[in-house]
Amino acid sequence: MQVIRQTNLQLPAFKRGFHLITPFIEAAIPEWPDRGLLHVFILHTSAGLTINENADPSVLHDYEHVFNRLVPENDPGYTHTDEGPDDMPAHIKATLVGSSVSCPIADRGLLLGTWQGIYLCEFRNRAAGRKLVLSVWS
Amino acid sequence: MQVIRQTNLQLPAFKRGFHLITPFIEAAIPEWPDRGLLHVFILHTSAGLTINENADPSVLHDYEHVFNRLVPENDPGYTHTDEGPDDMPAHIKATLVGSSVSCPIADRGLLLGTWQGIYLCEFRNRAAGRKLVLSVWS
Amino acid sequence: MQVIRQTNLQLPAFKRGFHLITPFIEAAIPEWPDRGLLHVFILHTSAGLTINENADPSVLHDYEHVFNRLVPENDPGYTHTDEGPDDMPAHIKATLVGSSVSCPIADRGLLLGTWQGIYLCEFRNRAAGRKLVLSVWS
Numbered sequence: 422m423q424v425i426r427q428t429n430l431q432l433p434a435f436k437r438g439f440h441l442i443t444p445f446i447e448a449a450i451p452e453w454p455d456r457g458l459l460h461v462f463i464l465h466t467s468a469g470l471t472i473n474e475n476a477d478p479s480v481l482h483d484y485e486h487v488f489n490r491l492v493p494e495n496d497p498g499y500t501h502t503d504e505g506p507d508d509m510p511a512h513i514k515a516t517l518v519g520s521s522v523s524c525p526i527a528d529r530g531l532l533l534g535t536w537q538g539i540y541l542c543e544f545r546n547r548a549a550g551r552k553l554v555l556s557v558w559s
Numbered sequence: 560m561q562v563i564r565q566t567n568l569q570l571p572a573f574k575r576g577f578h579l580i581t582p583f584i585e586a587a588i589p590e591w592p593d594r595g596l597l598h599v600f601i602l603h604t605s606a607g608l609t610i611n612e613n614a615d616p617s618v619l620h621d622y623e624h625v626f627n628r629l630v631p632e633n634d635p636g637y638t639h640t641d642e643g644p645d646d647m648p649a650h651i652k653a654t655l656v657g658s659s660v661s662c663p664i665a666d667r668g669l670l671l672g673t674w675q676g677i678y679l680c681e682f683r684n685r686a687a688g689r690k691l692v693l694s695v696w697s
Numbered sequence: 698m699q700v701i702r703q704t705n706l707q708l709p710a711f712k713r714g715f716h717l718i719t720p721f722i723e724a725a726i727p728e729w730p731d732r733g734l735l736h737v738f739i740l741h742t743s744a745g746l747t748i749n750e751n752a753d754p755s756v757l758h759d760y761e762h763v764f765n766r767l768v769p770e771n772d773p774g775y776t777h778t779d780e781g782p783d784d785m786p787a788h789i790k791a792t793l794v795g796s797s798v799s800c801p802i803a804d805r806g807l808l809l810g811t812w813q814g815i816y817l818c819e820f821r822n823r824a825a826g827r828k829l830v831l832s833v834w835s
Contacts, residue, residue: 602810
């Protein structure tokens with residue numbers, strides 16, 4: 422018999438940039454099934470989620486560099502500027518990375534590659550802690 | 560007992576740009592479960608789906624501006640040019656946003672953040688109405 | 698009664714670029730349900746997955762062109778450079794396309810649009826065959 426378990430996860434506030442949050446997610450799941458799928462969803466439009474390298478902090482630094490180059494602040498073409506120069510770029514960046522990640526579960530844990538971790542991508546300068554919804558399918 | 564319900568959704572034709580389609584999706588689901596997950600899939604390669612800001616139309620305008628800057632038409636490096644200058648950029652843009660979105664269901668409705676809505680990202684100049692497949696897991 | 702089936706898929710090595718892998722995935726699923734969802738996950742951080750045009754090889758060529766322009770090698774802002782000039786761009790590109798794709802299943806097969814196929818996006822110059830995890834929900 423399959424079950425769906427939905428868990429809310431309130432993250433602490435993170436500064437602008439890319440941050441590994443795999444341990445927060447692992448700690449929030451009350452019980453891992455033997456096999457299944459994890460779906461992680463962020464309830465915000467100026468931050469996102471992605472899965473990438475979990476070992477070297479320089480990768481996280483370079484993500485911030487590249488995303489700022491791809492979607493710079495103060496583009497004279499922006500019309501949505503009332504919430505500050507970091508706001509409109511944050512929306513676009515959130516779409517580029519996406520608002521959810523999903524990955525398999527096996528042996529009562531995340532089935533990730535050796536170097537994979539889940540990132541919170543915080544695109545605002547000063548954001549409160551972000552809210553996630555974790556769904557576990559088994 | 561879990562069930563999967565699959566529903567086809569034929570959207571009307573939208574002009575090139577970003578469009579909120581949450582109401583179309585909500586109206587197409589015949590019965591919401593108490594808890595679950597919605598998966599929305601687009602059956603096309605030159606349009607995509609994303610989740611972002613649902614309140615201010617200027618955000619949708621600026622999305623179009625930024626995606627046109629990131630993947631411009633008439634790049635001399637393109638070799639796939641037979642279907643018009645908007646075609647190859649449309650494929651790339653569709654990959655950047657993605658061909659599906661998924662979000663949790665709770666209390667017999669979408670569990671979205673306050674400012675979140677589902678966008679159709681129409682990247683062709685003149686496209687017929689797009690076809691979606693909605694899968695509800697409960 | 699719903700079931701989840703998880704299958705490992707070891708791809709052969711592909712050269713840098715975009716490659717259609719739908720046939721590998723279809724061959725790896727031992728039994729298709731009548732209706733459901735397929736989730737494809739890549740266990741790597743320098744390659745990704747996307748769904749796009751399955752007919753004209755010029756599209757695959759132009760993907761490589763555009764992604765190299767969006768995330769060029771040898772950006773002086775990179776600090777993660779120990780693994781070669783193709784490594785850091787590969788991580789960013791993998792995030793832009795994503796580490797998973799999912800699509801509906803109907804009539805005992807993938808429910809894709811006429812022109813849709815699943816791409817392996819290989820961003821390293823010399824990578825071994827990539828490992829995927831296929832999850833079928835029915």
